[in-house]
Amino acid sequence: MTSQQLTSLARASKGVGLGGHQGDAPPRPRRRRRRGLVTLLVMVLPSVVLLVVINGYPLVFAAIQALTNGNLVQVGKFIGLQNFVAAVTLPGFWPAVRFTIIFTIVGVFGSWIIGLGLALLTKTRVHARGVIRTLLLLPWIVPIVVSSTSWNWLVATSTSPIPLLLKSLGFGNVLFLADPTLAQITVLAFKVWVSFPFMLLMMGSALAGVDENVYEAARVDGASRSQTFFRITLPLIARPTYISWILMVIFCINDFPIVYLLTGGGPIGSTNTLVVLAYQEVFSNFQTGPGVAIAFIMTIVAVIVSLVLFRQIRKADIE
Template sequence: MAPSVVLLLLLNGFPLVYAAVQSLRDGNLLQAGPYVGLDNFARAFQDPVFWRAARFTLLFTAVGVFGSWAIGLGIALLLRGSVPGARVFKVLLLLPWVVPVVVSSTSWNWLVATSSSPVPVLASALGFENVLFLADPTMAAITVCVFKVWISFPFMMLMSSAALTGVDSTVYEAARVDGASSIQQFTRITLPLIAPSTYISWILMTIFCVNDFPTIYLLTGGGPVGETTSLVVLAYRVVFQDFQTGYGVAIAFLMTAVLVVASVWLYRSIRRATV
């Protein structure tokens, strides 16, 4: 195992250490720059742009995780029964997740980007005037979140379907004999028994959402007026457009710290659910 471990350390450990060194300096893509200690991290906490991006990242992640989970679990429960063509539906429902995000974002841009796009035209026909899905800051944030749910629910559907197959049907039969309603069966049998898989899917989707660069950048570019700029988009802009490598890497490290804390909390929830 030694050669593989050494290779992994070189491929992952060295870039991580180098990035940590960069976060402590005020450099650019060509020069490391002078040593500034923790000034880049302190600057982030004092930067209103950073907090605005953090707020949108939190919203984007919460909607992406719980919205896609609710829809995915609902579809998994629906298709678990004797639905004609359930396998065909499952394959078709995987398309938003399977199709490359470049294709999906281009399609959504065609649907909502301009006032002559199909969705704004339909909204205007229904009596809603000047619905600018990507030009209005609030509508742009809603559109990006909805788009994330749309491309993510198939993953949650797969995770939920796999967890539901492990639930013994005799448990539901015994619950029905005891007079349990459908809601009671769902809250007291289904959710507790699939809790470990649910927490794992939440951990993975949280990581996917926080680190999701192409979904936001291809759809809105972080605009309008920075309303849909997440932390990963902000870090990209700071490093590759403003050429402030130290500050951009510091933002990335702060993102990583939050992800680690969230993952540890969810992992402990998994352990409690399996006891």
């Protein structure tokens, strides 16, 4: 047996083939991948644990409160779904549901229509377009406390500027925040005022992604402006539109400061939304269980609406 054969046998006994590679032994890159995966898990684990603690613990504790008869200080005995039954039988629950639906619909579509219209206007070549866009964002940029204080100053009393103006025009003594219907209209207008800049940003970015060649082809084919808008613009921005609707639905359902700072839910509960009612039950009436149950009902509704709109996003992607 030659020396070359002896060398080959020795290398073969160590699992090394003729080409200098190991035969049955696992390759080193696989070991490195495993080590990299372990390192990644070790580095990510603290962040995951922190997120679970920050988000998961309040959710679990809220679920416990919704199923017990405790209070803000201690957890009571398990009573099942009685808090949910108590929540839906509250005198102000269904009026709050009604106004929450109106508040959400007006907030979503009112701000979307105004935001889309302004996005279309500012897309054209206008003088000082950057300054105009910045000014249009002010209702969203200004802190909500400042905005609500300004609106209160404008409409709250009979000596406020807008009631005085209407009185001088012959409309009598108009009290916006004392009349239930006018208070609701004021809250809805305030919501649209605060929210349309968000829609302006969303729709402006969506319109910026539409190819101008599409509009050129439509003009060549003789399409009118309305046909171009409904058959080209809206379908092409459908996905960003649905995303903005999902976000605005969540914003509206959970919007506490707009209602609470402007009207506090009054007069006589006419502007109460579910989130304000939940706050009142927990922190004013000290009924923790029904208040948290209302919050869970809001969450379930928001999830259902989001899932429906997500399905529309998938359809828009397919088309």
